[in-house]
Amino acid sequence: MTHAISIESVSKRFGSLQALDSVSFTVAQGEFFALLGPNGAGKTTLISAMAGLSRPDSGHIRIMGHDTVASARQARMTLGVVPQELVFDPFFSVREALVFQSGYFGIRRNDAWIDELLHKLGLTDKAGTNMRALSGGMKRRVMVAQALVHRPPVIVLDEPTAGVDVELRQSLWAFVQELNQAGHTIVLTTHYLEEAETLCSRIAMLKKGKLLALENKDKLLAHSATREISLKLAAALPASLQPLKVREADGRHILQLADIARLEDVLRELRLAAVEVRELSIHETDLEQVFVKMMHGGRV
């Protein structure tokens, strides 16, 4: 099957800044994909290149098999982008903005779909309101609707929840998940790593224009992850387990295990030493820890 997005050795330089350095990966149709990285990692540059807002110096990008330069029109028809910056046309109402956006994609009489978008994004009662009069969160919703007027199979959201209240974040994600279940491919960048962790099945991490990691989320978490266990014991920690100990907190010993299978060994040592376990808990690594670790130079 054609990849929803295929990125082949894409490089882009702005003056002395290498914004993208030979980035390659693919996103399959129907995937929920996260693109992560600190500010300046090249996420937005990559999205701009996908959207045809900028042209790569070298390499190719295909959206649903259409080259973003050679077949720009088809590529744009299949892609919906929610830009990061909050932008709007102050001359028009919400409905006007959506009707115009449909028209730019060559779509007439899009009212039924526009009504549905307004409804799903909680904008129905704002349809006649001028864009200027909307709050930031509401403007963001309109931008999501604008990206979807042409029902694109591939949807890219560049930090859609930055500076947006909790309620909108939740309703927005519910809607995006619904789109994903209906078969749309979703790519998102976000600063809220727990969003990427709950929503996405695969993750790419960028740093200084380079692809650092590209993994299935669970795999990334699993093998990046030294797991920690916290033990409250009736007696002292046996000497054989001392090397695993990383710290002590609230009278609990925190041990680091290379693999969760090592837990069995720990419990055996405790039985042998006849030390009673009063409390045991396992801390799963979250994406944030992996992210911080990678961005500080550690490779997974």
Added chain:
Amino acid sequence: MHGFMTLFKKEILRFWKVAFQTVMAPVLTALLYQLIFSHVLSQHVEAYPGVSYTAFLIPGLVMMSMAQNAFANSSSSLIQSKITGNIVFLLLPPLTALEFFGAYLLAAIVRGLVVGAGVLAVTAWFGLPLPSHPLWILAFAALGCGVLGTLGIVAGIWADKFDQLAAFQNFIIMPLTFLSGVFYSINSLPPLWKTVSHLNPVFYMIDGFRYGFFGQGDVSPWLSLAVVGGSFAALASWSLYLIGSGYKLRQ
């Protein structure tokens, strides 16, 4: 095609929603020029045989207003969209360079013609005779607005800031329009300035337009048509090239 129609309609609505500022204001300005200049100069100057200065001034003011407003329409719309960032909504869809150019151009022409009609309506009763060649009038009105509308597109794409656009307007567009024979016949100028005026394409717009009203001008209307048409073709090609190449629009 529907993309072009949509953008054209959006551009029309954009200026029409603020018509007080985009149509009424230039009409009032032109009326003030007409009142003041015709009062001051009507006793002294007869530009063409049998044509009073008051009547002579009217087509010049109409053309000047059309030209300035056609330029203002495309240039200000583009720079506003660029600075506020909402131009992204035009760059993401599959609009062709021709659709993009055509929509901005046609909206600029419409704004120019609406303002021109307004100026004509308030100044004609100062003594404009019935037009002798209406087709020339229409041709020069449309082409003149087209040239300045296209120049507005180029300036709007080129400028990064409002003050750059203002400089373009104040140091290029204003001198070109004011020194084009709006207020005088260039035959009254010393030879050097007459020659310089012949290098100004806006002069040919006004002269050709005026020919349509009075049946006489400083040069042949065919020469004017060739210069104005040629300027339009050159600027339109340049503008299409800029849009197609993504100059300052796509990085």
